[in-house]
Amino acid sequence: MPSKKKDLAKGRTAFWNDPEKRSMLYQIIMLVILIICGAYIISNTLHNLDSRGIKTGFDFLWSEAGFGINQSLIEYDESHSYGRTFFVGLLNTILVASLGILLATILGFTIGIARLSNNWLIAKISAVYIETFRNIPLLLQIFFWYFAVLRPLPRPKQSIELFDVFFLNNRGLAMPAPNILEGFGWVLLVFALSLIVVIGVKRWAKNRQDTTGKGFPIISVSLAIMLGLPALTYLFVGSPIDWEVPTLRGFNYRGGITVIPELLALLLALSVYTAAFIAEIVRSGILSINKGQTEASFALGLSRPKMLKLVIIPQAMRVIIPPLTSQFLNLVKNSSLATAIGYPDLVSVFAGTTLNQTGQAIEVIAMTMAVYLTLSLLISLFMNWYNKRIALVER
Amino acid sequence: AADSTVKSVQKRGYVQCGVTTGLPGFSNPDDKGKWQGVDVDVCRAVAAAALGDANKVKYTPLTAKERFTALQSGEIDLLSRVTTWTITRDASLGLNFTGVTYYDGQGFMVSKELGVKSAKELDGASVCIQSGTTTELNLADYFRQNGMKFEPVVFDTADQTAKGFEAGRCDVLTSDQSQLYALRIKLSKPDNAVVLPEVISKEPLGPVVRQGDDQWFNLVKWTLFAMVNAEELGLTSSNIEKEKKSKNPEVQRFINGEGSKALGVPGDWAYQIVKQVGNYGEIFESNVGASSPLKIERGLNALWTKGGIQYAPPMR
Amino acid sequence: MSNEVQQNLMAISDEIMVEMRSVNKWYGEFHVLKDINITVRRGERIVLCGPSGSGKSTTIRCINRLEEHQTGDIIVAGTPLTNDLKNIEVIRREVGMVFQHFNLFPHLTVLENCCLAPVWVRKMPKKEAEEIAMNYLKRVKIPDQALKYPGQLSGGQQQRVAIARSLCMNPEVMLFDEPTSALDPEMIKEVLDTMIELAEDGMTMLCVTHEMGFAKTVANRVVFMDGGQIIEENCPHEFFNNPQSERTQLFLSQILQH
């Protein structure tokens, strides 16, 4: 085919036929489009902000907020700044999200395993649980739990009491709060020491188990040491904690720590909902493990629970972790629905009241989104690290 | 660069009006989805003035915390949503309040069985409150000033606030007094709740527009004044047709639409407002006054001639 | 060599280790095992063979209750196999099993694989279990791989680990289900050698395999199955040189040609 040879002489490649140059071109076009779009949006925004007389900037973060928040992990009252409301909301979000992740994981694993139980009833109930809760919108469930939690609880005057120090009513659960007095350092010191002792005992017990096979009631002994020694010290130095027991004054219990019902309801809703998904993930993770593994474990004489614990779950984790990660991310994002029942999370406090009182929508929304992005990123990073760590070693 | 709002409203053919997500007497959809209330009538009046048709309004239900952003961003032309006029809002949010449709003050509603007679007895109470309101700020001030403690329970919408109160989540519901009455009739047993006498703040409620468009600002402002003036002149939706022949020069000026050129609206703008929507007194009575379930007294909202403070500059 | 090995083998005692008495099994409506009778004495080495789908695997999997049989009795080391979980547990401790696909635990090292059952089932101290495991790993000639993961080993090495893992439980009987058929040809030999050594040490073995060389070398008896029944049962010499049934003859002609 001499004709071809002529026009395809080497070195005379038209640049649109050279994949490298072509991809360069595409990318430049893409960049230009992106820059134009970005510039267009920014110029529009600036123009609009200007024509509507909106001032931008982060100065507002330092002015006094002037409104109250009913749950704060750091010191806060009306006289603090808007900036501080950001941290109050952030911490509340982190609180509900981390508790939610913990609960959802425990519940999800339990139900996922129960779904595969050889007890017919248990397996069916788990299936019904999963199918019910994952097919109903979370928002609806949040409303449901909120009223389900609120309704049966009594007014503060008729509180349900536990040991005269815990009080449960429709304002939440009031608990004693510790007030640390002088001398408590000793207790901490002893606690630290007892930790060291426990570690030592653990080493010894493991050694004994390895060499002689004799077990040692390590959990109860270490609990005794960890709780007993500091408790003795505590009494010895003269009870240096003043428990502030909540008391009924006026409308409600004062003093102590109160867990508000919004937190309870949100936590319930988030973990019950997410647990349904986690359960499915766990189930399919377990089922994805080759049947040979089960058979080998049985052939070795392992019982079903031991097989699950020692052989199946450790392997299933590899399959479980990636989708589990996205459930965690979903849970964090879903915690923003707190705003629907008035739990003071980031969206409710900062992207809600603060945004509204200051009118700085762009700044506030940008900060809020940045927070969620960062949280997501941190969780992903951690889970990826964990997944790498448990990855199977292969050739 | 763009058209003034009056122009763009006329080009578009309707007014985009921000209202509440549901507050009886002020803005509330009936079970057919038709919006009703004082705030809604303000929107309708503006539409009647600008377009000659009070029905050319699109309502955007907004929660308290969305409202200013929605106005700033241009999503709505007019915010008529029980919004309190304060200096921060007026001066630094890029907004302009156009007047006062309702003079209100913040009050408290408690459940009867608590036996509370005064707000001063509320130390330590849990307070249901709507997020993003001046109420939220006043409340904090009031308790701080009186050396009392409180637990704010903050909800997104008026409905949810009422629900929370009803479910016993809080002892007190605080809001503007008018709203307290409105929310009270939403309770399943309205008689179990009482509104305390104290008024802890000034809450002048009025429509809001964006800064920088004086023509639109003026139109909304004068729409309100027209309604008050109409009441003062005795013009009502039923008699204005007859009054067209009135000899009273003030009435004539009113009906002939003084200032229509500058406002950029048709010559019968004021006439249309009264004809299609009514004067201020009518609006008040039918939505929140005696002929409504709320049965709120005129009080401060009576005309200045009748002992209230509703006062409108003359139309000349 | 055949004779040599046979001579080295220890005597067969009279003690019955496994007894299957008219065992029948169905998968749904499908009758897989029909009236199976097998008796295995201590020290005996039995090879099960037969065409694919004839029920060989099912037979030996019934012995340690990986499959449930419906009628007939199975008695292992004196313990009858019933629905009783206790009995099943006892039997599984006494019976080791090696699978076609090794079924090692990929998340544990070779040593951990071997120690798992002794520690958790026999409650052996870890130190002791590890010592024993190392012993068996030496015996299958891979002590140096103890700390590697199964994924890092070749197929032959993995199968030898699987054998060592079973041995660590010190079983009375070993079951093998086609232990070499997933292996590349070079590796088959190393596994067979390990099994032959085991046989020389007097282990009671029940082995499904197509390796006729192995059968000739170590089996006391060869059991031929087809269509879920036992067709013929004989000592290897007779079985290979003088098959009685037509079906056996056909099978042997196919398999030896290969």
Place this chain on the structure above:
Amino acid sequence: MSNEVQQNLMAISDEIMVEMRSVNKWYGEFHVLKDINITVRRGERIVLCGPSGSGKSTTIRCINRLEEHQTGDIIVAGTPLTNDLKNIEVIRREVGMVFQHFNLFPHLTVLENCCLAPVWVRKMPKKEAEEIAMNYLKRVKIPDQALKYPGQLSGGQQQRVAIARSLCMNPEVMLFDEPTSALDPEMIKEVLDTMIELAEDGMTMLCVTHEMGFAKTVANRVVFMDGGQIIEENCPHEFFNNPQSERTQLFLSQILQH
């Protein structure tokens, strides 16, 4: 038969169809192809063999740019293989390829598989493409399967469809990458027969295979690779009966024993 086929084969012309001149390729740091020189004339049938991982697949995949080589020249049917997409396009049209795992498109029928490239690459009218496709399907003896989906065919039939699919583009050169090694023994023959027929018709072929029978029957030359280099290149008779290099001898001894 060998002689017979060899006689039937058409003469080899002088026109060079594929030329590789000191081709080198690296995967990252790993030097897979070391100074490869191969010349294929029109009508020649070349068999590439060598141990696993020696770079055979990589070599032929460089010819139609499924892999990129880094240094050296490859010229196919007069067109140099450069970065130029036009050239790559031209070459891919002239070169057909058959893979070990068939790689048929499972969502298309056999006929659609065959017509796809003629219609979309050669812009042939669909009618015409289908006629041609049916012709080639007849040639590989499965015209009656034309409307089935690949998933419904046996491995051997699938591989023959893959060959027909390549032929539909009317290529000047055909590359085969172990076309029979994913097949069950019974099916190997039907595919080899198809390939032999193709050879008889004078197709230029470059074939990676372990089927030494095929090599003896149809190859003009056998190229032996090891460690990324060409070790030996010879006519089949010499190659099998008189291998020069030690490595070739070793390889042959392993592969023929099997």
Place this chain on the structure above:
Amino acid sequence: MIQSDKKLPDLPPPRRSDGAFGWIRANLFSSVTNTLLTLLAVYLLYIGLVPLIQWAFIDASWVGETRDDCAVGGACWVFIKTRLNQFVYGFYPEELYWRVNWVFILFGVLITLLIAEKTPYKKWIVIFTLTVFPIITFYLVYGGAFGLEVVETHKWGGLMLTLILAVVGIVAALPFGILLALGRRSTMPVIKTFCTLFIEIWRGVPLITVLFMASVMLPLFIPEEIVFDKLVRALIGIVMFQSAYMAEVVRGGLQAIPKGQYEAASALGLSYWKMMGLIILPQALKLMIPGIVNTFIALFKDTSLVLVIGLLDLLAIVQAGLADAKWAGYSVEGYVFVGLVFWVFCFGMSRYSQALEKKLDTGHKS
């Protein structure tokens, strides 16, 4: 030693001698733990289910017009009954319900045809569903052509709005998702980075902040002259958000296509876009259907979030109904109703996607 040379007969399996009792024993009381678990489960069911059935059925009131027709203690389904039209159509004019009904019917027929195994011309039905059907729907529901009266979007609501949001959201997200997924797999760093960032950012923020942005902030970013309907803006937000999720589904589908398919296509001389369009995407899309259905379920549930921006979807309109003093105190019925509607839809879809997954699992061996 022949044991038996003749073929033994295939016998039927022995019937369980112990019947139902044996089943119960084996499945519920096989061990001590199992027995305890069973008893616990039975107890929980007893304390949970009995009052529920009592409330929802036995003591419930079904007929009537007002709250006075409701007995105390049981569920008051009368409330749902009298409001049902509103829950389905929102504030859509009553005399125009037929327009929405036609869309529902058409939609139902199309979906049935698409799900059914042996529908002929499936490809054309898909194309019709994705192109013509949306246009028909738009003109039927919105009006403004063929003499149909315009019904403004703020009158839309209830189940109808929920379905519109979900369906439009998913359908519009698909093409974007495909482009994003292709971009993320691209070798061009700029495009890859952009697509990756786009996907990760959207997936990292909560939908309600997205909706909030779309509803009140979007106008800040676009020229003043351009006005979008609130519903359209919510849809833009949902589509952006959803396309990021869709991109991940598509990417999963693309990854499941074996490398050989790409190689065979290139070897035949197909260009990148032809290879994608003719070979890879058709196969990948089929694999992606379960993923798409799952995304759809998630979106369908998430549409309830539009209530925070004041759109009256099913949940919001029921809540609005609950705010009616005439029916105060029947919120449980309202929520149960919404929950049930959502559940029926989502459960149906999830069953379908599971069935599909199973089919793909067994049917894709070639």
